[in-house]
Amino acid sequence: MTVRVAGVSKRVLRNCTFELPGGGVTALVGANGAGKTTLLNVLAGHLTADSGHVAVAGRVAFVAQDKPMYKGFTPLDVLRFGGHMNKVWDEYKAHSWLHRYKVPLKRRCGELSAGQRAHVAFALALGSRPDVLLLDEPLSELDPLARRRVVRDLLAEVADTGMTLLYSTHVVAELGGVADRLLLLSNGKLIVDGDTDELLGQHVEITGPAADQPPVRGDVVLARHYDRQSTFLVRCQGEAVAEEPWSARPVTLEELVVAHLEAVA
Ligand SMILES: Nc1ncnc2c1ncn2[C@@H]1O[C@H](COP(=O)(O)OP(=O)(O)OP(=O)(O)O)[C@@H](O)[C@H]1O
Numbered sequence: 001m002t003v004r005v006a007g008v009s010k011r012v013l014r015n016c017t018f019e020l021p022g023g024g025v026t027a028l029v030g031a032n033g034a035g036k037t038t039l040l041n042v043l044a045g046h047l048t049a050d051s052g053h054v055a056v057a058g059r060v061a062f063v064a065q066d067k068p069m070y071k072g073f074t075p076l077d078v079l080r081f082g083g084h085m086n087k088v089w090d091e092y093k094a095h096s097w098l099h100r101y102k103v104p105l106k107r108r109c110g111e112l113s114a115g116q117r118a119h120v121a122f123a124l125a126l127g128s129r130p131d132v133l134l135l136d137e138p139l140s141e142l143d144p145l146a147r148r149r150v151v152r153d154l155l156a157e158v159a160d161t162g163m164t165l166l167y168s169t170h171v172v173a174e175l176g177g178v179a180d181r182l183l184l185l186s187n188g189k190l191i192v193d194g195d196t197d198e199l200l201g202q203h204v205e206i207t208g209p210a211a212d213q214p215p216v217r218g219d220v221v222l223a224r225h226y227d228r229q230s231t232f233l234v235r236c237q238g239e240a241v242a243e244e245p246w247s248a249r250p251v252t253l254e255e256l257v258v259a260h261l262e263a264v265a
Pocket residue numbers: 011012030031032033034035036037038039
């Protein structure tokens with residue numbers, strides 16, 4: 001396991017326990033204040049847990065939400081600094097990221113756009129050849145095209161290097177085909193932790209006549225009742241077979257996440 005977290009508590013975090021195998025992409029999702037940034041800071045070693053244990057194997061790079069950097073430095077200065085600070089440093093990888101995203105190399109970081117600063121932070125992080133890359137809302141400053149390209153480039157990096165990527169995000173509509181694992185935090189507690197394909201296979205929406213319970217076995221995540229109709233989003237134990245007049249349909253990752261968040265809101 002690349003990342004092993006056992007019983008970690010800190011600020012809002014309560015007894016968080018999970019493991020991430022090497023070489024995967026995990027999305028960390030949760031409402032505002034759920035504890036995502038706190039958890040990433042604990043994993044990065046910037047915060048010490050009040051209790052519990054964290055083990056992260058290999059080199060770790062962390063890109064914080066506000067992408068802090070010296071405003072007077074140019075991107076070239078930042079990479080030079082990265083080369084001095086990191087024992088392992090891939091100059092080509094760092095420079096090619098800035099080149100690919102057309103970041104002005106000699107302009108001061110304080111005069112770069114938020115998206116350009118984000119690219120400098122990505123270049124610095126990837127240049128350090130991390131085994132574990134932690135990103136806190138990495139896509140929030142990027143335009144729609146850049147978001148797609150950055151996601152594609154990060155997935156290629158994971159595939160090429162076997163790096164483990166854990167990133168927090170609110171953009172659950174863009175998780176499909178990207179995250180192979182989902183961690184869902186609510187008020188500092190991990191309420192969902194699993195492989196996204198398995199989670200999608202387990203969750204189903206059942207619709208039929210008004211009823212207190214769905215006609216399938218499993219945990220009701222969310223129930224909605226209308227005059228003559230009930231809809232249940234259920235985490236099933238086995239295959240969900242809904243007989244007439246009930247119907248079952250698979251859910252998207254976004255629907256799954258929103259239902260779990262709504263259930264505890
Ligand atoms: N420096 C701090 N000292 C004390 N409490 C803090 C500190 N920073 C954050 N908190 C609290 O910890 C809780 C979790 O904050 P955190 O930033 O981890 O949430 P988040 O899930 O990343 O939220 P968001 O989606 O809004 O970025 C919040 O209640 C927040 O007020």
